[in-house]
Amino acid sequence: MAKTIAPGTPRLPWSTRLDKFQRRYAPYIFISPFFLLFAVFGLFPIVFSLYLSLQAWNPVQGLGTMRYIGLENYVWLMDDPWFWRSITNTLWIAIASGVPQHVLAIPLAFALSRGIRRFRHPLTAAYFLPYITSAVAVSLVFLTIFGTQFGILNQTLQYLATAPWSAWLFGGLADALPINWLGRAPNIKPAISILVVWQYFGFNVVLYAAGLATIPKDYYEAAEIDGANGRQAFFNITLPLLRPMIFFAVSLTIIGNLQLFDQPFILTDGTGGSSQAGMTVVMYLYRTGFNWLEMGTAAAIAWLLVLLIGVLTMIHFRFFGRSGLETRD
Template identity: 50%
Template sequence: MSNPLTIQSATVQPKATKRETTSDKLKRFGSKSTPYWFVSPYIIIFGVFGVFPIFFMVFLSFHHWNPVAGLSSMRWVGLENYALALTDPTLWQSLWNTFVMAILSGVPQHAVALPMAYLLVSLGARARHWLTTAYFLPYITSTIAVSMIFFVMYSPQSGLINHLLSGLANGALTEWAFGWINNFMPIAWLQENVLIRYSISFVVFWKYVGFNIVIYTAGLATISNDLYEAAKIDGASSWQRFRYIAIPLMRPFIFFAVTLTIIGNMNLFEEPYVLTRGLQTAATNGMTISNYLYRVAWEWLDMGSAAAISWVLFVIVGTLTGIYFWLFGRKGLEGN
């Protein structure tokens, strides 16, 4: 008598596996690669205009190249471009100008923006929205247009600023307080090396203070009114509520805004370029390192030295940002 288990195992046949055809492989590959095809335009554009220029700038900084003469004129010089850049007194003068104007325009931005944002939040939602929009308009206005308007306003003979100061100096009611201004008229705001840094810094301050007001207004709006009410019940004044409640809780927003200011102000280009264009007397104190970089690249056609200067600027901005992160990063990100 045969074993029933043997008969059952003999009758059960294994399932035949379906052989994957080439068409099935293509369909499977297509279904998996479809998302990458959708993002491929961004990857290609980012690679061409984002990644490639970085590596090309590194390569170019070790060469001497006049772009007018073509790629065949590129010549290897090693670290010579960096040595020339670091020993160039004009570069250090332009770097000092950049640093001074970054301080003159950056510190007032936040010193004005934070109290102004606190005032706007205190006024209520309707007034806050309208006034915040008004303060933000200079930021979204073309930098070239803003700089050209201020260039006309700074004119020594026909500028609006000198006309207003002259009116105050010669007015019947204001002469006693502003009469001394006549001793300095006409004031050459952009022609005098003593004044040009302050003139450029004011334009930068006027344009970007609204951006910081928006950041701080958004931050202050996240603070609960219960904290202000509790402090008010305890007898805290408006200044004390601002000092001991608003500022400590605003540290993440202050940290973010100041970081943007450091990076942006160390890369100033448009405002100094437009305001000092054609003014030879302003070349000493009115030229930032970005303006000098542009001059080396497109006026002197020395792309290798310009690439080296750009990396020097990158290291300087990265160092300043890193120092700021090291000093205030933990407290700024904690927000307490």
């Protein structure tokens, strides 16, 4: 802290200079911790991973054994069946867990903000809770839920398939039961998707509720006077005006779902499951880098994933972004 000292004291120039200095450079000093840390732990790793992706290197043998191989890592990955499987797995899970999240969240947000008057917050909080809990913890819980013989999901389905009141709807399942959710390749991706939908739909409910809050009440009142019912109001007022938020929420889902790691990692015990049916790109990256110690290849996977995220986000912007961008702010 710089005190202004009465004129006449000999130390005045020094203290004034100090004062000027701290006033002038304060903003730079205030932002410098972030930028120093970001340079070391954010920016440098990004640049270095690009460099690393052009090298063949096993870290056990030391930095000196790094060898420049050009694009070979990328070329190799293009021919690598496991890499492509991880891409298709990731896209499969991204869609199968992404679409239901929004199809569920939009009507829910609508019901919460227009259908009811009380208990809005406790209900929203209930939907949101899985989002803030540890993905590792809830994945372990879902391991027991997905158990083949005694998992509660299969037991519930078994009950529904045989109980007289529900057999007409679920009876078709009887032959398929019990479902080996995590042991059989075709079931792994659906199981992962169920967990992801459960964990993240509440986040989207809150996003959409925030979007709905910006729609003026007058619109609904006007529609009601014109004799529109709830369904008409939903499709003709809510959905069109919610488009910018839908665009935004879907962008977040695309970016997040393409980077899934915790849930598939735990549900498949870190292996990717039988036939690698549950191995996502980030899991493959992790295994390549830290199990097989192919750091260069792992860095190349990271860049290809970023490329994929970029391309898909751009397609999303191109086809759905215009109206979204126009109305935002």
